[in-house]
Amino acid sequence: MRDEARRNYCDDAMNISQAAVRSGLPPKTIRYYEDIGLVDPALRRDNGYRDYGSRDVHLLRFLHRARNLGFTVADCRALLSLYTDRKRxxxxxxxxxxxxxxxxxxxxxxxxxxxxxxxxxxxxxxxxxxxxxxxxxxxxxxxx
Amino acid sequence: MRDEARRNYCDDAMNISQAAVRSGLPPKTIRYYEDIGLVDPALRRDNGYRDYGSRDVHLLRFLHRARNLGFTVADCRALLSLYTDRKRxxxxxxxxxxxxxxxxxxxxxxxxxxxxxxxxxxxxxxxxxxxxxxxxxxxxxxxx
DNA sequence: GTAATCCTTCCAGTAACTGGAAGGTCAAGC
DNA sequence: GCTTGACCTTCCAGTTACTGGAAGGATTAC
Missing domain, CATH: 1.20.5 (Single alpha-helices involved in coiled-coils or other helix-helix interfaces)
Structure with missing residues (x-):
């Protein structure tokens, strides 16, 4: 079983530039969102590369669309917490x-x-x- | 003839907070505009305080309106330079x-x-x- | 083997302010 | 005359939401 298969075993694992293409956010912005804690730190492969699965891309796309609609990052934080909150x-x-x-x-x-x-x-x-x-x-x- | 009368002889002289109230721009922003050369440095009184007349307030009010409506500072610069150019x-x-x-x-x-x-x-x-x-x-x- | 293209981190800069510290000035009240 | 508080000054740092670039390691393509 390959390493990335161990981490994101159900689907395609990808590195940041693929996640960027799929989410519509530039790699820089994805790292920035991780920096400010808007998204959880990505899993890492053994070589230190960030490793994304389709669930991560899901969230990043969510952020991309919300930002495009003029929601601030603070709004997005609130929306994400509501999004992941089953009792919202x-x-x-x-x-x-x-x-x-x-x-x-x-x-x-x-x-x-x-x-x-x-x-x-x-x-x-x-x-x-x-x-x-x-x-x-x-x-x-x-x-x- | 009083000092402020010498400087702004035709009308009411005022310091920055009055100019702020009349123009709608905060004092900080007025100083900032002076800093970046968007407006000419204000006249100074003997005590070092900035001294504004109604013509200055005119310009500041214009900037306030233009900025509120989405004109960038660069746009404002262009408009102001045309405004003060007699040969435009x-x-x-x-x-x-x-x-x-x-x-x-x-x-x-x-x-x-x-x-x-x-x-x-x-x-x-x-x-x-x-x-x-x-x-x-x-x-x-x-x-x- | 090496060149190109990733990836990483960190540091700086952008726009257009905004806040705060440190210190000088002024007007009012006692 | 003195104090108090509200002004004013400058300068430096922080904000928002990124974006660019340098330095250096990893991977891939030929």
Missing amino acids: RSADVKEIALNRIADIDRKIGELGEMRTVLATLADKCHGDERPDCPILDEFAAGQE | RSADVKEIALNRIADIDRKIGELGEMRTVLATLADKCHGDERPDCPILDEFAAGQE
């Missing part, structure tokens, strides 16, 4: 998601306001060689 | 504004996608005491 309340997870949605709505609202201002100004600006510019005039004026 | 072409300013509008549209699009995913998941989640949770199920599933 789905209400707790929902609350985290709803908070994120509220954040997103606020940001979208702010961006929409800025867009309106900029679009209005850009529309009024003749955009030629002359220095007169309603955009900058607006920045200078209307302040308090 | 209004076309240059307009181009920056149009680029920012495109950025904003992209960001709004991304946030909208995130929101859709999260809202769908949160909606499906019953959010009660039971551990079943479509949000976590979704994170866990669809792998590979």
Whole structure:
């Protein structure tokens, strides 16, 4: 029985770059997550290489997607603990998601306001060689 | 003629905490912006305190608004340099504004996608005491 | 055998602040 | 006049979430 078979006996064992490809996270980031304790330290082979199984990749992919959805690492920590907690309340997870949605709505609202201002100004600006510019005039004026 | 009157003779002179209140930026951030050369070094009173006038507050307020709306410090630098350049072409300013509008549209699009995913998941989640949770199920599933 | 490509650790740097220590200044109250 | 507390200054360190690079060992391909 080979060494890696002993460690991750039910499935494909792989080293960090394979886990990176499968999870979508760069190797550096995987090590970083281990460093900060976001994931448990990986098993090691005799040569010191980290050894990942599909369950590890599972979690890493989970993290990759959550981060892509704008959850902070702290959010991910909370989500993971709920994820691995067999007694978790789905209400707790929902609350985290709803908070994120509220954040997103606020940001979208702010961006929409800025867009309106900029679009209005850009529309009024003749955009030629002359220095007169309603955009900058607006920045200078209307302040308090 | 008083000292601060000599420096900011047309209007109210103020120290950094007043400028902070009026611009919305914390004093630390104002000093930081001075440090990195985003704004010119503030005038100093005889006691070494920074001395701000309403024109400075104008600029700081502008920075506050722009940063809040997702413009990077580098963006702000470009906008400010056009703002203070008497020979600028209004076309240059307009181009920056149009680029920012495109950025904003992209960001709004991304946030909208995130929101859709999260809202769908949160909606499906019953959010009660039971551990079943479509949000976590979704994170866990669809792998590979 | 050796070159390329992994892997490891550690140290530094990024953006854009933010907090804290150490010390000088100022305005108010007694 | 003196103290107290709230300012102000500078500088150094820490934050978030990585990312890059150097130094050195292991594996693989030819």
